[in-house]
Amino acid sequence: MTHVGFVASALASEGERQAFARRLGDLLATRPAGHSLPQAFYTDPAVHDFDIETVFGQCWLMIGFEVELPRPGNYLALTIGRTPIMLVRGRDAALRGFFNSCRHRGAQICADGAGRSARITCPYHQWTYELDGSLVHAGAMPEGFDKGMHGLKPLAVEVVAGAIYVSLADSPPDFTAFRADLEPMLAPFNLKDAKLAHEITLVEKANWKLVMENARECYHCAACHPELGITFPIGISPNFSADEGARLAAYRDRMTAAGLTVGPADGPWWQCARFPLNEGCVSMSMDGQPLVKKPLIEAYGGDTGSFRFAIEPHNFCHALGDHVFMFSAYPTGPEETIVVAKWLVHKDAVEGVDYDVPTLIHTWDQTNRQDRDLAENNQRGVNGRGYMPGPYSQEAEALVLRFVDWYAAHVAATVETALAGVNGTSPTLVEVA
Ligand code: FES
Numbered sequence: 001m002t003h004v005g006f007v008a009s010a011l012a013s014e015g016e017r018q019a020f021a022r023r024l025g026d027l028l029a030t031r032p033a034g035h036s037l038p039q040a041f042y043t044d045p046a047v048h049d050f051d052i053e054t055v056f057g058q059c060w061l062m063i064g065f066e067v068e069l070p071r072p073g074n075y076l077a078l079t080i081g082r083t084p085i086m087l088v089r090g091r092d093a094a095l096r097g098f099f100n101s102c103r104h105r106g107a108q109i110c111a112d113g114a115g116r117s118a119r120i121t122c123p124y125h126q127w128t129y130e131l132d133g134s135l136v137h138a139g140a141m142p143e144g145f146d147k148g149m150h151g152l153k154p155l156a157v158e159v160v161a162g163a164i165y166v167s168l169a170d171s172p173p174d175f176t177a178f179r180a181d182l183e184p185m186l187a188p189f190n191l192k193d194a195k196l197a198h199e200i201t202l203v204e205k206a207n208w209k210l211v212m213e214n215a216r217e218c219y220h221c222a223a224c225h226p227e228l229g230i231t232f233p234i235g236i237s238p239n240f241s242a243d244e245g246a247r248l249a250a251y252r253d254r255m256t257a258a259g260l261t262v263g264p265a266d267g268p269w270w271q272c273a274r275f276p277l278n279e280g281c282v283s284m285s286m287d288g289q290p291l292v293k294k295p296l297i298e299a300y301g302g303d304t305g306s307f308r309f310a311i312e313p314h315n316f317c318h319a320l321g322d323h324v325f326m327f328s329a330y331p332t333g334p335e336e337t338i339v340v341a342k343w344l345v346h347k348d349a350v351e352g353v354d355y356d357v358p359t360l361i362h363t364w365d366q367t368n369r370q371d372r373d374l375a376e377n378n379q380r381g382v383n384g385r386g387y388m389p390g391p392y393s394q395e396a397e398a399l400v401l402r403f404v405d406w407y408a409a410h411v412a413a414t415v416e417t418a419l420a421g422v423n424g425t426s427p428t429l430v431e432v433a
């Protein structure tokens, strides 16, 4: 397969795009149902281009929490694929998203990371923007230069009960049904009263789909995650349904009595479900006991199991009574993925008194590092001549299958759009069931 980026190269001819789309479609058609993907989907630079343009460039992505930008001037900058973006809290307290490319000659304005600034100034020639994205200073430009035409390009942002979602797409997928499912289930955690306690970025030498396949199953948990296995019910049904068994039924009744929806509630690209931890466990810790003295949720003093919410293509979170854990993956190369992990606790919890960071992060940080090793090892094997797509367990890998089928359907729909001759513009994401 030659390296012709599907839409990344604006210079690709319509014929080249269609030829690439046809090859991708043909390759996908070789995948037996219920199996992992053909090798090129995990290794090929052209597929990586395709993924960052048509998956990460079109879907909704979860990048963090509103409390990370508590005051006017707070910003959060990160790069998705090749696209730097930023979120900024305005003087009017509104949260806005912008493409982090200067409207002068395109330089990245804010370095990736978090910070606070009265205005947004490009480091190159000092063009300066208000917190609402409008251009307020551009030196040495001719008379009649219209600053009003050169504000920062806005980015689609949605906030749901404190969780921030962005999309790079001009026309993002409809968000309404996802919001309707997530909002009532997440709201009881009062995330406006939380704070970011810690954040870790891991670089994983593995394709993002291998990272996410790993993140969508617990088939490997008993053997590979001794810390997580203390509290995480590794045998729970793959969709986290709390319908089975007397203990799960009792959990459902107990949550329902407190007004907490259990679910599962899901849609084409999301899953939301509350589920109980192992017997006697109230948080994902080494002894099952809370990690933070001040709970986030009022019900039962925080003894509410875990609320898992996840979106394709790249994210899952666990909201526990005392903290929230977020995992978001971003492809940075055909065989490299960045995983951003964040931990939230109650804003009044005092570090060193009500919690300590090494203890708070231990279970998930260990788990993430174990998963990084598993994904990297998976990549090494997939790269070999001996690799061929293998069968997923319908039982233990149901959510992996769902993820891969979602991806395959997305590829198929995008290819179909391209072959229908949609004249070289970015293909529209087709929502797939
Ligand atoms: S590129 Fe930003 S001021 Fe010139």
Ligand SMILES: [Fe+2]
Pocket: 214, 215, 220, 221, 225, 367, 371
């Ligand atoms: Fe894992």
